Amino acid sequence: MDFTLPEELEAVRDSVRRFVHEVWEPVAAGYEESGAFPRAEIRRMGEAGFFGAAFPEELGGSAMGFLAVSVIAEELSCAAPELGYCMNLQAMTCPFTIFNWGEDRQIRAFVPDLIAGRRIGMFALTEPGGGSDPRTSIRTTARRAGDLYRLDGAKMFITFAHAADVGVLLARVPDAPGHGITAFIVEPRRHPGFRADGIRMSGLSWALRANAVFLEDFPVPVEHRLGEEGEGLKIALNALEYGRLTVSARLVGLARACTERAVAYAREREVGGRAIGRHQMVQERIADAVVAADAARLMAYRVGWAMDRGLPANRIAARAKYFATTAAKTAAAALFEVHGGYALADEYPVRKLRAYVDMLTVGEGTENVQRILIAEDALGFRDADRHPSRNRLRRPAGD
Numbered sequence: 001m002d003f004t005l006p007e008e009l010e011a012v013r014d015s016v017r018r019f020v021h022e023v024w025e026p027v028a029a030g031y032e033e034s035g036a037f038p039r040a041e042i043r044r045m046g047e048a049g050f051f052g053a054a055f056p057e058e059l060g061g062s063a064m065g066f067l068a069v070s071v072i073a074e075e076l077s078c079a080a081p082e083l084g085y086c087m088n089l090q091a092m093t094c095p096f097t098i099f100n101w102g103e104d105r106q107i108r109a110f111v112p113d114l115i116a117g118r119r120i121g122m123f124a125l126t127e128p129g130g131g132s133d134p135r136t137s138i139r140t141t142a143r144r145a146g147d148l149y150r151l152d153g154a155k156m157f158i159t160f161a162h163a164a165d166v167g168v169l170l171a172r173v174p175d176a177p178g179h180g181i182t183a184f185i186v187e188p189r190r191h192p193g194f195r196a197d198g199i200r201m202s203g204l205s206w207a208l209r210a211n212a213v214f215l216e217d218f219p220v221p222v223e224h225r226l227g228e229e230g231e232g233l234k235i236a237l238n239a240l241e242y243g244r245l246t247v248s249a250r251l252v253g254l255a256r257a258c259t260e261r262a263v264a265y266a267r268e269r270e271v272g273g274r275a276i277g278r279h280q281m282v283q284e285r286i287a288d289a290v291v292a293a294d295a296a297r298l299m300a301y302r303v304g305w306a307m308d309r310g311l312p313a314n315r316i317a318a319r320a321k322y323f324a325t326t327a328a329k330t331a332a333a334a335l336f337e338v339h340g341g342y343a344l345a346d347e348y349p350v351r352k353l354r355a356y357v358d359m360l361t362v363g364e365g366t367e368n369v370q371r372i373l374i375a376e377d378a379l380g381f382r383d384a385d386r387h388p389s390r391n392r393l394r395r396p397a398g399d
C-alpha cells in the first residue's frame with residue numbers, strides 16, 4: 001500500500017495524460033515549425049477543466065483546490081513541459097491574482113474567459129533591470145491622465161505576451177504611496193502601444209515563448225487598476241507564492257519525466273553485453289533521481305494541502321520550489337549521463353527536458369532568491385510567513 005491521492009485527482013491526472021497523447025502530440029511539431037500560438041488546444045484544455053481547480057463554480061471553475069492544481073501541473077509538465085506554462089498563465093498567476101485581489105466586476109470580466117481558455121493570459125513583472133528584486137528594478141511608469149493611466153517602459157521574459165489578451169502588469173505610479181508599484185489588468189491586443197518581441201531560447205518552445213515587451217503611451221483604464229496605488233508589490237509577492245505551487249509541481253513533473261526516461265534507457269541500452277543499468281555508478285544516479293523526485297513531489301503536495309486549508313504557505317512554497325529545482329537537476333543529470341552521446345541528438349528529448357529544468361530554476365524566483373528567503377526565515381531574521389496570505393478560494397475558518 002502506498003500513499004495515494006483521492007480517486008478524483010487520479011482521474012484528472014489520467015485525463016491530462018490522455019489530452020497530451022491524443023490532442024497535443026499530433027500537432028505539437030506543426031506549431032513549433034510555424035511558431036503559431038496553439039489557441040485551439042489551450043481552449044480545449046480550458047474546456048476540459050484543467051485551469052479551473054482554484055476557482056469557484058460560479059466563475060466556471062471546479063473548486064477542486066490547490067492540490068488538484070499541483071497534480072495537473074505535474075502531469076502536464078511531465079508529459080509536455082511546454083504546456084506547463086499554461087498552469088501559471090491560464091490557471092494561477094494571472095487569473096488567480098485577479099480573483100484574489102480584484103473587485104467583483106473585474107473578476108467577472110476576466111477570470112471566466114481565462115480559465116476557460118477563451119482568452120490568453122500573461123503576468124508581467126520582470127524588467128530588463130533585473131527580476132530578482134522587483135522593488136528596485138521596476139522602472140515602467142504609469143501616469144494618470146483623467147480616466148486612464150498611460151504606461152511607458154519595458155518588460156523582459158514575458159511568457160505568452162505575443163498572444164496575450166489579458167495580463168497582470170506591474171508598473172510604478174509616480175508619487176504613489178510606498179514604492180509606488182501598482183498592479184494593472186491590461187489588454188494588449190485591444191490598445192495600441194504594446195509590442196512583444198519573441199526571445200529565441202535553445203531547447204524551449206517557440207510557439208509558447210517568452211518575449212521582450214515595449215510599452216509606449218499604452219493606455220489602461222482606471223477601472224482596470226488591481227488594488228490600490230502602491231499595493232502592487234504586495235500583490236506581486238502573493239502571486240509568486242501561488243506561482244511557486246505550480247512551478248514546484250512542474251519541476252516535479254520534469255524530475256519524473258527525466259527519471260522515467262533514464263530508467264527506461266538504462267534498462268534497454270547494452271554496452272559490452274550488459275545493460276548499463278547494471279553498473280553501480282549508473283545505479284547511483286538512478287537512485288538519487290528516484291528519491292529526489294519522490295521527496296520533491298511530497299513537498300509540492302504539502303503546499304497544495306496547506307493552501308487548501310487557507311494556511312500561510314510562503315515558507316513551504318519557497319522550500320518546495322527550491323528542493324524541486326534540486327530534484328529536477330539531479331534527474332536531468334542522470335538522464336544526460338545514461339544517454340552518453342545520444343543526449344546531444346535532437347531525436348532524444350534530453351536537451352529539451354534540461355532546458356525546461358533550467359528555465360524553471362530561474363522562473364518564480366532564482367535559486368539564490370529562494371535560498372535567501374529560506375535561510376533568513378530559518379535564522380529568524382525575516383519570517384517568511386509574516387504577511388497575511390490572501391486566499392479567496394479557501395479562507396481559513398473564522399476569517
Ligand SMILES: Cc1cc2nc3c(=O)[nH]c(=O)nc-3n(C[C@H](O)[C@H](O)[C@H](O)COP(=O)(O)OP(=O)(O)OC[C@H]3O[C@@H](n4cnc5c(N)ncnc54)[C@H](O)[C@@H]3O)c2cc1C
Pocket residue numbers: 123124125126127128129130131132133156157158159160201204210359362363364365366367368369372
Ligand atoms: C523562459 C522564461 C520565462 C519567463 N517568464 C516570465 C513571465 O512570464 N513573467 C515575468 O515577470 N518574468 C518571467 N521570467 C523572468 C524570471 O522570473 C527572471 O528571469 C528571474 O526572476 C530572474 O531575473 P533576471 O533574469 O533578471 O536575473 P537577475 O535578477 O539579474 O539575477 C541574476 C543572478 O543574480 C542572482 N542574484 C540577484 N540578486 C541576488 C542577491 N541579492 N543575492 C544573491 N544572488 C542574487 C540571481 O539569483 C541570479 O542568479 C521568465 C524567465 C525565463 C527565462
